[in-house]
Amino acid sequence: MRMPTPRPLVADTLIALTVTSAAVRLGQSSVAQGWPELDTNAYALLALAHLPVALRRRAPLVVFAVVQVTGVAYIGLGYWPVASAFGSMLALATVASVYPTWIAVGCAAVMTAKWVYAGVISDKLSLGLVVGQALLFCSVLVWSGTLVRRSRELTEQLRLEQAERARREVTAERGRIARELHDVVAHHMSVISVQAGLARFVLGSDAETARTALGTIESTSTEALEELRRILEVLREHDLGGPESAAPMPTLTRLNDLLQRVRAGGVRVELSIQGIARPLPPGVELCAYRVVQEALTNVLKHTRHADAHVRLEYTQQELTVSVIDDGEGVIPARVPSGGGHGLMGMRERAKLYGGTISVGPRAEGGFAVRLTLPTSTTAARWRDELKG
Known part of the structure; x- marks a missing residue:
């Protein structure tokens, strides 16, 4: 006790x-x-x-x-x-x-x-002895008292720095959660919106297509709820001081499910892989997945009759992800202007893992997103030091 x-x-x-x-x-x-x-x-x-x-x-x-x-x-x-x-x-x-x-x-x-x-x-x-003792004792007392004061000042400074670091970590965590929520909601709601419009359009003339659209809405909304539930569990367990949720984060192994939902939304999308696909650090996988999700969400929201191509290129040191579409023209809302939560989120994700990203219209029409992420041991160590 x-x-x-x-x-x-x-x-x-x-x-x-x-x-x-x-x-x-x-x-x-x-x-x-x-x-x-x-x-x-x-x-x-x-x-x-x-x-x-x-x-x-x-x-x-x-x-x-x-x-x-x-x-x-x-x-x-x-x-x-x-x-x-x-x-x-x-x-x-x-x-x-x-x-x-x-x-x-x-x-x-x-x-x-x-x-x-x-x-x-x-x-x-003895006057000489008294003076010597006085100088010795006073010097020791001033020195020891000064050490105590400086130690107290350093302790207070450390406390303030720790409080500031904790505040920055909370802000960064809120930003990460905001990006997660944006990615989940924007993508799934875009698919649901497109499929709902299709179902309403063909409800009286093509019952089979309407049923397919409603099925896509059901599966997409279920997955959206699961991802939102996972994020809320992480928030709740962070508040309780417990371990993070054991639910897996989206990785590139789930990319086909994502592409299937986009196809159901009316966008013809293909996937090609160059190099030898291999497991990557969880953060790198999540970053790549979210960038593809955001890029395809923009295709759903801002293009008409588009074809899209997702390309993964694995090398020894890097993973390159490209999302290219040939949408009819470039709607002004898609042109990056430095703002926008989706574009900002993609850039922040790339920067966090030591990568680079380019986003912009293509000269021949359409839009292109290109993400490059380091996957080597040295890059992973650099990323961990940056996060710490």
Whole structure:
């Protein structure tokens, strides 16, 4: 069981009582050291030189001034100076841990002057030894207090940096989820919209085509709901701090299902693969799949009587994905202008995995999207470092 941490004032009060008790016990051996015996005034001054350190965190400079003035009075009455030193040293260390170095050095000079005063008015102390001890103790106290202050400042800076990093990670995660939602909803709803229009058009004249269109709407809406459910499960488990959902992310192995839905929407699309197809890192597969999905969604939304060609080219170091259509002309809405969530999402995905993407109209008509993603071990390591 973890013990509760005492409050600062309670802890400082205990420290003040402890150092006061130690000072009194040390002062009681004054006679053995050749100094006058403590009397009522001496005990009162010792108490006043140590008890104020209970408030050292609330008013460091005030406490320092009180214990130093009291120490000077104690020394001036001829008592053993050592017995009054504990409170002033603790007060100096506290000042150094709170205020800038120049203030701590100034306070150290004041305490050094008090010790020199003790050496000057007493014939029982060696002035040279007193000065050396004063400089040594004050230097150590200022140095240790400064270390405490810098450590506290670095801890606070680290906390702020961690909070900022967490904020950036949350923002990035929201952007990723927004892209996922856009890709899922835009594609599936485009297919559903086209098929619904077809079913309504042929409902009275071609029942078989209408049934096929409705079947496509049913299967497409079911898949859309499954993908949305997966994304919402990820969100929910992130909120609960649990592991990510075990549901698989879309990969290139599901590309034929995607193309089948697009064909059902009225776009003739072909798939060609060059090189040896192989499993790739999950993020690379998802990026390639989403770019193909977004490109074909644009074909569904913005072209008439189009043919499209999806090409995957595997090399040792890269995967190149091309989506080309020969739609009738180029509708202005398809021309990239730097905005648009779909185009922005494709570019962000490519950048995240160290790839490049080009999107634009073809000179001979139609539209082309070309994505190149690195798949080598070096590229994967670079991508992981970028994400971290």
